[in-house]
Amino acid sequence: MSEIIVYGTPVSPFVRKVEAVLNLSSVPYEFVNINIMDMPDWFLEISPAKRIPVLRDKSIAENGAGGTIADSSAICLYLDKKLNAGLYGESAFDAGRVAWLEEYADSELALPLGMKLFRPILFPRLTGKESDLDTARQTYNEVLPKLFDYLEDALNGNDFFVGNKLSLADIAVGCQLTQLNLVVGLPDNNRWPGLAKHTEVMTNHPCIADNLSACQNFLGRIVPEKIDLS
Numbered sequence: 001m002s003e004i005i006v007y008g009t010p011v012s013p014f015v016r017k018v019e020a021v022l023n024l025s026s027v028p029y030e031f032v033n034i035n036i037m038d039m040p041d042w043f044l045e046i047s048p049a050k051r052i053p054v055l056r057d058k059s060i061a062e063n064g065a066g067g068t069i070a071d072s073s074a075i076c077l078y079l080d081k082k083l084n085a086g087l088y089g090e091s092a093f094d095a096g097r098v099a100w101l102e103e104y105a106d107s108e109l110a111l112p113l114g115m116k117l118f119r120p121i122l123f124p125r126l127t128g129k130e131s132d133l134d135t136a137r138q139t140y141n142e143v144l145p146k147l148f149d150y151l152e153d154a155l156n157g158n159d160f161f162v163g164n165k166l167s168l169a170d171i172a173v174g175c176q177l178t179q180l181n182l183v184v185g186l187p188d189n190n191r192w193p194g195l196a197k198h199t200e201v202m203t204n205h206p207c208i209a210d211n212l213s214a215c216q217n218f219l220g221r222i223v224p225e226k227i228d229l230s
Ligand SMILES: N[C@@H](CCC(=O)N[C@@H](CS)C(=O)NCC(=O)O)C(=O)O
Pocket: 011, 012, 013, 014, 036, 037, 050, 051, 052, 053, 070, 071, 072, 073, 106, 114
């Protein structure tokens, strides 16, 4: 029996991030699916912000809000401390950079990528309608390039963002950009070669392999083809 429960859906990049951290430390966990369109009351009690993921550590409390943490960043911080995972770099400055790049991925990148590209492609199809490709195209061509420029510079020719070793910054950025890769593809290799390679490496990383294959199973029926937004 696993001590850890993750509540969410694999198609959330924030859930993917938490699963990646657990997998990197080979921690077994139970996954409880939550439908974000219709969150049950018991779930809202442990997710006051009405968001996934939430994590329960049964060694703290098996029921109620007591043994739970909401928000992927809070969860990953907890797991890093609990498991001694070393995902915040080696110095105080590294830890600050990791936290900043995680925040950049989770807000600056996630907002347009999730709300103005991924959802406009996926959500209409869930009810038999056509994707809103105008919105997705505008985000892809007018919003994301500036964010990709910043991330390409932040990589600075390295394979990883901080201390040139895998950290939560890579996981956070990678979990967002794998979302793009699921429905559109990698960042353009000609414009952002470092970021394209980084996304490819993260897409193939064993820590998110199971999550991505669950996403592909689900998306395969709804968005079977990669969509050209250029
Ligand atoms: N800052 C939160 C963001 C989580 C988030 O936005 N999750 C989305 C799914 S990707 C969600 O739960 N959305 C609920 C909704 O749209 O009603 C975190 O890092 O966990």
